[in-house]
Amino acid sequence: MRExxxxxxxxxxxxxxxxxxxxxxxxxxxxxxxxxxxxxPENSLLTIMGPTGSGKTTFLKALNRLNxxxxxxxxxxxxxxxxxxxxxxGVDVADLRRRVGMVFALPVPLPMSIYENVAFxxxxxxxxxxxxLDEIVEKALVSAAIWDEVKDRLDSSAEKLSGGQQQxxxxxxxxxxxxxxxxxxxxxxxxxxxxxxxxxxxxRVLSRSYTVILxxxxxxxxxRVQGEVAFFYMGELVEKGPASSMFVRPKDKRTxxxxxxxxx
Amino acid sequence: xxxxxxxxRVSGLDVARxxxxxxxxxxxxxxxxxxxxxxxxxxxxxxxxxxxxxRVLTPRFLLGFPEKMGREGGIYPSIVGTxxxxxxxxxxxxxxxxxxxxxxxxxxxxxxxxRIVRFGTESLAGIPSIIxxxxxxxxxVIRLGMGxxxxxxxxxxxAMMLPTIVRTSEESLRSVPxxxxxxxxALGASRWQTVTSVVLPSAVPxxxxxxxxxxxxxxxxxAAVIFTAxxxxxxxxxxxxxxxxxxxxFYILAREGISLExxxxxxxxxxxxxxxxDFAAYYTLHRVSKRRSVTGR
Amino acid sequence: MSRKxxxxxxxxxxxxxxSVAVLALIIFFIFKEGSPALAHVxxxxxxxxxxxxxxxxxxxxLPMIVGSFFVTFGALLTGVPLGLxxxxxxSEFAPRKTAAVLKPLVEILAGIPSVVxxxxxxxxxxxxxxDHLGGPGFSVLASAIVLGVMILPTMVxxxxxxxxxxxxxxxxxxxAVGANQWQTVTSVVLPAARPxxLxxxxxxxxxxxxxxMAVIMVxxxxxxxxxxxxxxxxxxxxxIALxxxYATGLHRQxxxxxxxxxxxxxxxxxxxxxAFIRSR
Ligand SMILES: Nc1ncnc2c1ncn2[C@@H]1O[C@H](COP(=O)(O)OP(=O)(O)OP(=O)(O)O)[C@@H](O)[C@H]1O
Ligand SMILES: [Mg+2]
Numbered sequence: 104m105r106e107x108x109x110x111x112x113x114x115x116x117x118x119x120x121x122x123x124x125x126x127x128x129x130x131x132x133x134x135x136x137x138x139x140x141x142x143x144p145e146n147s148l149l150t151i152m153g154p155t156g157s158g159k160t161t162f163l164k165a166l167n168r169l170n171x172x173x174x175x176x177x178x179x180x181x182x183x184x185x186x187x188x189x190x191x192x193g194v195d196v197a198d199l200r201r202r203v204g205m206v207f208a209l210p211v212p213l214p215m216s217i218y219e220n221v222a223f224x225x226x227x228x229x230x231x232x233x234x235x236l237d238e239i240v241e242k243a244l245v246s247a248a249i250w251d252e253v254k255d256r257l258d259s260s261a262e263k264l265s266g267g268q269q270q271x272x273x274x275x276x277x278x279x280x281x282x283x284x285x286x287x288x289x290x291x292x293x294x295x296x297x298x299x300x301x302x303x304x305x306x307r308v309l310s311r312s313y314t315v316i317l318x319x320x321x322x323x324x325x326x327r328v329q330g331e332v333a334f335f336y337m338g339e340l341v342e343k344g345p346a347s348s349m350f351v352r353p354k355d356k357r358t359x360x361x362x363x364x365x366x367x
Numbered sequence: 368x369x370x371x372x373x374x375x376r377v378s379g380l381d382v383a384r385x386x387x388x389x390x391x392x393x394x395x396x397x398x399x400x401x402x403x404x405x406x407x408x409x410x411x412x413x414x415x416x417x418x419x420x421x422r423v424l425t426p427r428f429l430l431g432f433p434e435k436m437g438r439e440g441g442i443y444p445s446i447v448g449t450x451x452x453x454x455x456x457x458x459x460x461x462x463x464x465x466x467x468x469x470x471x472x473x474x475x476x477x478x479x480x481x482r483i484v485r486f487g488t489e490s491l492a493g494i495p496s497i498i499x500x501x502x503x504x505x506x507x508v509i510r511l512g513m514g515x516x517x518x519x520x521x522x523x524x525x526a527m528m529l530p531t532i533v534r535t536s537e538e539s540l541r542s543v544p545x546x547x548x549x550x551x552x553a554l555g556a557s558r559w560q561t562v563t564s565v566v567l568p569s570a571v572p573x574x575x576x577x578x579x580x581x582x583x584x585x586x587x588x589x590a591a592v593i594f595t596a597x598x599x600x601x602x603x604x605x606x607x608x609x610x611x612x613x614x615x616x617f618y619i620l621a622r623e624g625i626s627l628e629x630x631x632x633x634x635x636x637x638x639x640x641x642x643x644x645d646f647a648a649y650y651t652l653h654r655v656s657k658r659r660s661v662t663g664r
Numbered sequence: 665m666s667r668k669x670x671x672x673x674x675x676x677x678x679x680x681x682x683s684v685a686v687l688a689l690i691i692f693f694i695f696k697e698g699s700p701a702l703a704h705v706x707x708x709x710x711x712x713x714x715x716x717x718x719x720x721x722x723x724x725x726l727p728m729i730v731g732s733f734f735v736t737f738g739a740l741l742t743g744v745p746l747g748l749x750x751x752x753x754x755s756e757f758a759p760r761k762t763a764a765v766l767k768p769l770v771e772i773l774a775g776i777p778s779v780v781x782x783x784x785x786x787x788x789x790x791x792x793x794x795d796h797l798g799g800p801g802f803s804v805l806a807s808a809i810v811l812g813v814m815i816l817p818t819m820v821x822x823x824x825x826x827x828x829x830x831x832x833x834x835x836x837x838x839x840a841v842g843a844n845q846w847q848t849v850t851s852v853v854l855p856a857a858r859p860x861x862l863x864x865x866x867x868x869x870x871x872x873x874x875x876x877m878a879v880i881m882v883x884x885x886x887x888x889x890x891x892x893x894x895x896x897x898x899x900x901x902x903x904i905a906l907x908x909x910y911a912t913g914l915h916r917q918x919x920x921x922x923x924x925x926x927x928x929x930x931x932x933x934x935x936x937x938x939a940f941i942r943s944r
Contacts, residue, residue, distance in 0.1 A: 169553055174476055201555035211550045214569050223564070224554035273550075280554060391846035398757060401749025405820065406766060408813055409773050412784055466679035474676050487684030493867075493934045494690065494927075495874025497901045501908070501923050502690045505697055526686045533683065559672040580775070587777025590876040590905055618779045618877060621786065634780050641775045649768055 118186040120145040120314040121166065121284060125180035128158070128165050130173065135161040137338040138180065143331075148310035150317045150325040150346070153335030154361065159318040162335070163286040165189075166316075167203040168196050184284070201228065204277030205286040209293050210269030212261035217253050220261045220272055224280035239279050247275035248305055267298025274305065284314045291324070303328050322362040326350050334358045413638060420635025428632055433600050433616075438626045442633055444602040448610030449640075452517050452596060453585050455606060456524035461578050463525070464532025468574075471533075472540040473562050492530035496590040499527045503595035515609040520596025527591055528581040535577020539570040576652045583644035587637060589614040613637045694927060698920030710921060716887040718907070718915040725922055727889045731804075731897035732873055732929075734890060735883065738808025739815055739872040744865055746812065747819025754820070755827040756849050767824070774817035782881030785810035790882055799894035802884030807897065810878050815868035822867060826860020827853060859940050866937040870930055876901035900926045 119142035128136040136158045143149045151159050164170040165182055168189060181188045189199055201224065213220050221240040230236060240257070244250040249271040253264070261272055270290055277285060287306070291299040306315055306328055319325055325332045326346055333343040334355070341355050353359040431441025467484065475481045503523030513519040543566050551561040567574075589612075597609030598619060611619070613633055620630040702710055705723045713724015750770065754763045789809055794801030830853050838848040854861075876899075884896020885906060898906075904919050904926075911919055 167553060169549060172549075172552070197555045197557055200553055205553040207546060207550065207553075209546065211546050213547060213550060213565055223551070223556070227551075227554065227556040227560045227564070276554065391844055394846050394850070395757065398749045398753045401746045402753035402758070402766065404746060405750045405773075405816055406769055408816075409769060412776060412780065415784060415788070416780060463679055463682045466676055467683060470676040470680035474673060475680075483684060484680045487681075487687045489938075490931075490934060491683050491687050493870050493874075493930055493937075494687075495876065495901060495930060497874070497876040497904050498690065498694065498923055498927060498930075501697075501904065501920060502693055504908070505693045505920075506689060510693075526690075529683050529686065557666075557669050559669050583775045587775070587779070589777065589779050590901075593905075594908055614777050614779045614877075617783070618881075621779070621783050622881060627787075630783065634783060637777055638780065641777065642772070645772050645775050 119143055119183075120147075120185065121316070122183040122186070123162075123180070124183070126165070126178065126182045127180055128161055128170070128178045129176060130161075131175045135338050136165070136178075139340055141333060141340055141343065143314055143316060145314055146311060148306060148315045148317065148328060148330030150319060150328055150330060150332045151335055152319050152322055152325045152332060152361070154320060156337070157335040158338040159320075159335055160288055161338075163205060163288055163316065163318060166284070166286060167200045167205055169200075169205070171196065201280045202282055203284045203286060204280060204282035205288065206270070206273045206277055206290045208289040210266055210273050212264065212269050212272065215261065216258045217261045217264070217272065218257040221275050221279045223276060228280065243275040243279035244272075246278050246309070247271045248301065249275060265298075267294050267301065270294060270298065270302060271305070274302075282313065284316065285309065286316050286318075288318045289320065290317070291319075299324075322350070322364075334361065336361070413642070416631065416634045416638050420631040420633075420638075423628055423632030424635060428629075429636070432602070436600070436625055438629070442613065442616060442629070442636065444600060445611050445613045445616045445633070446636065448517070448596070448603055449586060449612040449614075451603065451606070452520050452524065452592070452610060452612055453582055455517060455521035456528065456585055457578060457582050459521060460525035460528045460532055460581065464529050464578075464581075465536045465574060467529075467533045468536035468540055469562060469567070471537055473558065473566060488530045488533045491526070492534070496527060496588060499523055500591040500594040502526075503591060508595055513607070515595065515597030515599070517596060517603055517606040517608060517610055520592050520610070520612075521606070523591050523595045524585045524588060527588070528585055531581040531584070532577055535580065536570070536574045539573025539577070540566060542573065543569045572651050572654060576648045579644055579648040579651065583641050583648065586640050586644065587614050589618055593618070613640070691927070694920055694923045698917060698922075698924040701914060701917035701921040702924065704914060705918065705921075710918075711925065714889065716903070718911070718918065721914070723914075723918040723921075725900065725903065725925065727887050728898050728900045728903045728922065729925070730889050731883075732899040732901070732926075734804050734893075735807040735811060735879060735897060735899055736869055736872040738804055738893065739811030740865065740869060742808055742812030743815040743819055743868060743872075747816045747864070747868070748823055748861060750816070751820045751823035751827060752849065752854075755824050756845070756853065767821075770817055770820050773813075774821075778814065778875060778878040779881070781810050781814050782878035785878065785882035793894065797894055799892070800884055800896055802882060802896045804883075804890050804893045804895060804897050806882040807879050807899075808893070810882050811872045811875055814875060814878060815871050818868045818871055819864050822864035823857070823861045826857040826864065829860065830856045863937050863940040866933055866940060870933045870937070873926070873929060873933065874901060876905050880905060900929075 121143040123139040123141045126136060126139040127134060139162070151162065153159050161170065165178065166189060170176055178190065182190060184203065213223060218240055221243050222236045225236060225239050230239070241250065244253060249268060252268060261269065264272060291302050294302070303324070306317060309315055310330065317328060329346045331343060332346045332349050334341045336357050341357050342349065342353070349358065350362060353362060428441045429446065430443050432443055434440035467488065471481055471484060500523065503519055507513045507519035507522050508515060547565050547569060548561055551565045556564070592612050593615050596612060598611045598615055599609040600611055603610045614637060617630055617633040617637060620626055620633060701723065710723055710725060711729065712726055713722065714726045715722040715724045716727060754767055758766065785806055789806050790801035793799065793803060793806055834852045834856060835848050838852050843851070879899050880902045883898060883902060885898040885902055886896040887898050890897045900922055903922050907915070908919055
């Protein structure tokens, strides 16, 4: 597989890593995303914020096609990864999901050991050499800044870790399959402020070598992690720009209301 | 329970207007009595059989061969026969039942097809065991030429326990949080990989409990077995030989009045086996609920 | 990889069809083997005939139909109130800890082999009836008592689930307006759980109709229409089990035809139960 994620086409960068063109997504008749136009350059961090039901999760789950599991959905327009439609004909969904990793709101320790949690993805990909797996697991745990805390108990159950540790473990699990894009859906919503800070710090570091898309409904978090911010509202992208300017001078009234806490 | 002195204070509720003490007392007493009676019956049955049977339960009885149609001697062949027959039926029914449950929960969404499968399973659950016996006799014993044998009996019993295993497995598969599946899929796992490495392991305790319970019912089954596995008193040499299982042996001893004493002994063995199986099932289930309460935040 | 996936999917689909296939096979074989007898004797004379004497070529199963009906009805008369009472106690009145101990105990009852129930009926209940009420002891009454106990686990656990499914706010609402616990149960909880309790009754009925070995041991098995609850009876299931061992030819087919009648009755009960469960 890919040796160094992102490295090879780092400088060929005209094509954005992720791009939505007039992309709409429907659950039955509910239009959860409305003609979305959005692009995310490689190795950058985009924070999507918006009130509940604004389509943030839907966007993430369209990108890795987890939404395929929901019955009666359809989409129009296109959603591109490296310029190729993720809904294109020949797309191998399992491969797409390895390239687009996802961390969920609540930490999900799979019912197995810490080691096996991280090795899960690589194993399912067909890697079985113990030595290779050891390397991958260590590297992923180091990148997720949790190696020191778990290196002596890799074989104990992942369910015994604290919430914050479990969430970093989830991140390590994603990193182990060497994704190009990392999606995080409100990853800190169940964590204490300290664990939250650790994750945010980690995301800033990771965004140097991965394309990171973070979803939050907390404008303060969006401001803290910096990078680009997109504001979703009722399935629409209201505005998008660097955190530094959006929080100082929002262009849209709805954005202003949201960040000043008038709703959401 | 709640102190309410004045009657008729609550307008529109005739219940409150009635003199409330008496019917409440009588009703509660009856309800308590029925719970007590139910448990008393259970305790009586188990105690009666165990006490009467205990005298007979010697190593010679358990490990000896029957003599004079079971009037004397032991029940060793029936113990072996019951064990083999039950194990084989579980070995046949468990993969089919669990497979059906996996199919229903993981591979298909509610639709015509799944409704047909569910209809089949539910209907099967309602069919009396004597009908299974008739069917097993016609189909396995005669049509497929398996004769009265462990194999015919096991296949019949497997058909009978299938619905139980499907239902309990389906329940435990559905109780696996969907986020586990999402997590596995999001890591690029295929459906089969997700099912085998994440979903099934989390559901195992519940599934095992269901299988054990089904096994407990199979141990005591008589009507379906007597016409398919036969009633030979000899020790079976292979699964193509007939056997006389414990309940069948017990039935024949008791009904034909061959030996009441040995009948009690056989019943005691049967009850102990069933209790052990039930205990194993509850033990497994108990450990699940403990684990769940830790994980399920 | 994807070939394995495809294989798993196909294999599971096939496996999923086993129960349907088994059901179809059962129906096919029972009907195939039994219908010649129905055709030979005539449906009316088979179902309506009062004489069962295979040696003389008489195949009327009305006594057994009536017998099954009486015995089942008697079982419901004893088992339903007892089971419902027990379920009520467990769900409404018992301390949680007591209920947690009692519920599994009641479920153990479901695991006790039917021959053991029959045997206890034979050695305890039959003599009691003979000595105190008269008659041979082997009777409708003995069968009703034994079956009544045997349907308890079904009755208790399904009604219990139905009672537990009644939202707590209903109870709280009643208690808040000053009703006591018993009034709350009778005027709110029981009516709300009624469809589930009815379903429990119907499923218990199915169990009672289908039970064989226990009934054989206590019913007396005479092929006459019982006129008193102390008379011996023979049920449809017993008829099959008693004679299957040696029957040949038309006699054997008539036993399978008895199976068809049993099958139809059970099928009707299942449809009824399903309708009730759905109306919940
Ligand atoms: N599985 C589904 N089936 C039907 N409708 C859905 C489904 N998932 C989401 N929706 C609908 O799509 C819209 C967008 O939902 P989405 O989950 O993307 O919002 P969100 O921005 O992630 O909200 P939150 O902050 O609450 O997570 C909502 O109106 C929601 O009701
Ligand atoms: Mg969301």
